[in-house]
Amino acid sequence: MPSKLKNSLSLFDWRQYIVYIAFVLVLIYFSITLAEEGFMTTGNILNIARQTAMISIMGVAMTFVIASKEIDLSVGSIAALSAITTALTMQQGLGMITAIIVGLATGLAVGFVNGYLVTKVAIPSFLVTLAMMMIARGVAMWLSGTAPVPILSENYIFLFGSGSVLGVPILLFWTLLIAIIGYIVMRKSVFGRQTLATGGNETAATFSGINTNRIKMTVFMASGMMAGLAGMLYAGRLQAGRFTFGEGDELSVIAAVILGGTSLFGGVGTVVGTVIGSVMIGTINNALILQGLDVSQQMVVQGAIIILAVAFGSKKRKS
Amino acid sequence: MNHTILRMKEIEKAFNGITVLDKVNFEVKTGEVHALMGGNGAGKSTLMKILTGVYQLDEGSIEIDGEYQQFSNPSDAEKVGVSMIFQEFSLIPKLTVAQNIYLHYEPRKAFGMINDKKMVSDSRKIIADMGISISPNDLVENISLGYWQMTEIAKALSKNTKILIMDEPTSTLTKSETKTLFSIIRRLKESGITIIYISHRMDEIFEVCDRITVLRNGTNVITASCADITMEALINNIVGGSMGQSLKWIERPIKENRKPILEVKHLQSGSRVKDVSFTLYEGEILGMAGLMGSGRSETVRAVFGVDAISGGEVHVRGSKKLIFSPKEAIQEGLGLVPEDRRSQGLVLEHSVKENTILPSLGALSRRQIIQNSQADEKVEALVKKLKVKTDDIHKTVSLLSGGNQQKLVLAKWLLNDTDILILDEPTSGVDIGAKAEIVEIIREIADSGKAVLVVSSEMTELLAMSDRILIMKDGEITSSIDRKEIKGEEEVERAIQVEK
Ligand SMILES: Nc1ncnc2c1ncn2[C@@H]1O[C@H](COP(=O)(O)OP(=O)(O)OP(=O)(O)O)[C@@H](O)[C@H]1O
Ligand SMILES: [Mg+2]
Numbered sequence: 001m002p003s004k005l006k007n008s009l010s011l012f013d014w015r016q017y018i019v020y021i022a023f024v025l026v027l028i029y030f031s032i033t034l035a036e037e038g039f040m041t042t043g044n045i046l047n048i049a050r051q052t053a054m055i056s057i058m059g060v061a062m063t064f065v066i067a068s069k070e071i072d073l074s075v076g077s078i079a080a081l082s083a084i085t086t087a088l089t090m091q092q093g094l095g096m097i098t099a100i101i102v103g104l105a106t107g108l109a110v111g112f113v114n115g116y117l118v119t120k121v122a123i124p125s126f127l128v129t130l131a132m133m134m135i136a137r138g139v140a141m142w143l144s145g146t147a148p149v150p151i152l153s154e155n156y157i158f159l160f161g162s163g164s165v166l167g168v169p170i171l172l173f174w175t176l177l178i179a180i181i182g183y184i185v186m187r188k189s190v191f192g193r194q195t196l197a198t199g200g201n202e203t204a205a206t207f208s209g210i211n212t213n214r215i216k217m218t219v220f221m222a223s224g225m226m227a228g229l230a231g232m233l234y235a236g237r238l239q240a241g242r243f244t245f246g247e248g249d250e251l252s253v254i255a256a257v258i259l260g261g262t263s264l265f266g267g268v269g270t271v272v273g274t275v276i277g278s279v280m281i282g283t284i285n286n287a288l289i290l291q292g293l294d295v296s297q298q299m300v301v302q303g304a305i306i307i308l309a310v311a312f313g314s315k316k317r318k319s
Numbered sequence: 320m321n322h323t324i325l326r327m328k329e330i331e332k333a334f335n336g337i338t339v340l341d342k343v344n345f346e347v348k349t350g351e352v353h354a355l356m357g358g359n360g361a362g363k364s365t366l367m368k369i370l371t372g373v374y375q376l377d378e379g380s381i382e383i384d385g386e387y388q389q390f391s392n393p394s395d396a397e398k399v400g401v402s403m404i405f406q407e408f409s410l411i412p413k414l415t416v417a418q419n420i421y422l423h424y425e426p427r428k429a430f431g432m433i434n435d436k437k438m439v440s441d442s443r444k445i446i447a448d449m450g451i452s453i454s455p456n457d458l459v460e461n462i463s464l465g466y467w468q469m470t471e472i473a474k475a476l477s478k479n480t481k482i483l484i485m486d487e488p489t490s491t492l493t494k495s496e497t498k499t500l501f502s503i504i505r506r507l508k509e510s511g512i513t514i515i516y517i518s519h520r521m522d523e524i525f526e527v528c529d530r531i532t533v534l535r536n537g538t539n540v541i542t543a544s545c546a547d548i549t550m551e552a553l554i555n556n557i558v559g560g561s562m563g564q565s566l567k568w569i570e571r572p573i574k575e576n577r578k579p580i581l582e583v584k585h586l587q588s589g590s591r592v593k594d595v596s597f598t599l600y601e602g603e604i605l606g607m608a609g610l611m612g613s614g615r616s617e618t619v620r621a622v623f624g625v626d627a628i629s630g631g632e633v634h635v636r637g638s639k640k641l642i643f644s645p646k647e648a649i650q651e652g653l654g655l656v657p658e659d660r661r662s663q664g665l666v667l668e669h670s671v672k673e674n675t676i677l678p679s680l681g682a683l684s685r686r687q688i689i690q691n692s693q694a695d696e697k698v699e700a701l702v703k704k705l706k707v708k709t710d711d712i713h714k715t716v717s718l719l720s721g722g723n724q725q726k727l728v729l730a731k732w733l734l735n736d737t738d739i740l741i742l743d744e745p746t747s748g749v750d751i752g753a754k755a756e757i758v759e760i761i762r763e764i765a766d767s768g769k770a771v772l773v774v775s776s777e778m779t780e781l782l783a784m785s786d787r788i789l790i791m792k793d794g795e796i797t798s799s800i801d802r803k804e805i806k807g808e809e810e811v812e813r814a815i816q817v818e819k
Contacts, residue, residue: 189687190680197677200666207625207663208677208731209649267668 111224
């Protein structure tokens, strides 16, 4: 009977793996059609890794935010603000270590304000972080006087952007480090379980003894701090802090998270999926550039991919 | 009366290769009230979901009024006159009763505008026909849970229903609401509507049903007329053999110098809890009886730190405690099985294991990392002990049957090993066999020196396990009666009534 066949087919829940399947297909397609443009060369692959590092890093933290049924639209702006504060600290001659602390603390502080407004003042995170997106970028513009703040520290530039170890770009190490931490926290730790429970059913989580406000607070602070780190990496790569860093990144980050299989409805979150989603978007963008498409066309394709991914992913909810 | 309105033949259904229904035959006659019974996970809800097009059958056929039918969704089924009131409610709290009744079928006037007047007057007529008094203009969130059920029925009636399926309608109803429901069922029956009635409550079945079909492990074991079958035979058919334990009271010895573990003094909270005082001792099972709305659930919510306390004190192990959240309550050794498993007890999209370990994550982890092998072991053991019917501990909870979901909420707190266990309607939706087993487990817990506070609307169950029963009326504890002194259910029933 066809219905029986359908049943055994559904044993393998292919929707869960749709991103991975799609990714492999896309890779195969591009490696054939773009062989001459050098798509599969080590150089280009490392290039993709470099281009997607910041999105991946912010995506790891965003996975927790979305899994807890919240959203953070301020990450791109936080990245810019942290890049500026880090660069300014070094410009003041306070040294690299201080600058790193200031950069991360900037992200953490903005994340704290986000979390405070969401949990204590009970404003929806969409609104809080939408406003924060403007405020943070505004402050970044103001602090920098809209001019780039140059970074001269060789060490900083090596560690946070342009360096490479044994031919592997340092940005890849950063991505792996954050992804592995994120993976362990999400899949193995108490905090990860509590985050998922908070997003899955906040009332039931509270009744189980979880302080859901504390979870949300932590998640926003982590998101702010990772956005700060991403901003510092932008600064290291371009050897300056600019208020324009990370413009529109919030959308790419959310796209990567959703593409990876994390549910916008909360309760489900996969860090590995997010990184793959981010690399996938980066790979497609890279291929489109190699194919000679411009930014406008890239945007159209990226938008289309998100709709397709979410359309496939959401069918599961209904049954 | 002898015409067969529904004939389901050789129905087969498997989920992910696991058979849930195996050649089930089910026939219903026009105008009868037909009880569908069976243990948790026997396949009752699944069979009815196949009938109404929520699920598709793998094999078999469905005949309604002599015509073969197979619905691909519930609204197709409604067009032919088959409506179901699900175990889970589908009402929208922010809408009025009338808006809910006519949801998606709103009567229209010119330009496609909703005809509110007609909607309200038609609703009023349906409600009046049912013989109950709710206003069509009330917001659903403001009416009692019992009336949600009535609204669901009104919703079904608005669609010219011929066959009405009710899946455990009384699990959220008070005694008097249940009476109202039965009189509605009788009225519907008189007007020629056929009713399929799923319930775990034996007395109800014999009160309203004409015939009974019992499912066990996905097959039908018997169909009989209510007049021809004894309660005992019915139970034996449901559990498949005779019942191991029965719901009888077993007197438990009371220790001489037992200490109070939880003292509640003049507690006030919200509008429902006015002045509640009681003491719970180590090793005691304390029952709490009262009508729905008397403030029992609100009392335990306040003690557990869910609702804010506006007056009075809570003492744990002799010292005064300020408990502001469930987290703090749990740290003091309290645990609560809440009244509504779906909204308060479970994260439905998470697995059996993930749900069960949620309150115990601290104990099951080392340096913040969850020890999975240890967790699996504990969850497996509990699933076995409570006979939760699930493929494995990684199955998504929303796919479990209602009664099995309820067992998991209990499992959460059994795993947590709490000293003071508070249970709010712990066996709602649980089958008769499992109910007796759960009562036995609760006795074991108390025997080990822990204290149990049970809120239950089921007198049989409450009387079977309690050492002492508190009577709650209108936000106050009016008396505390030793179980020994209670002769029968009627005595407690009388005590909880509010005299006017
Ligand atoms: N969509 C599904 N996917 C997988 N398994 C399912 C699904 N729906 C039901 N089941 C399984 O089918 C079995 C029968 O479930 P069903 O809900 O019909 O039981 P029930 O007789 O209504 O029990 P209860 O009295 O507890 O409500 C259960 O073991 C349940 O886990
Ligand atoms: Mg059921």
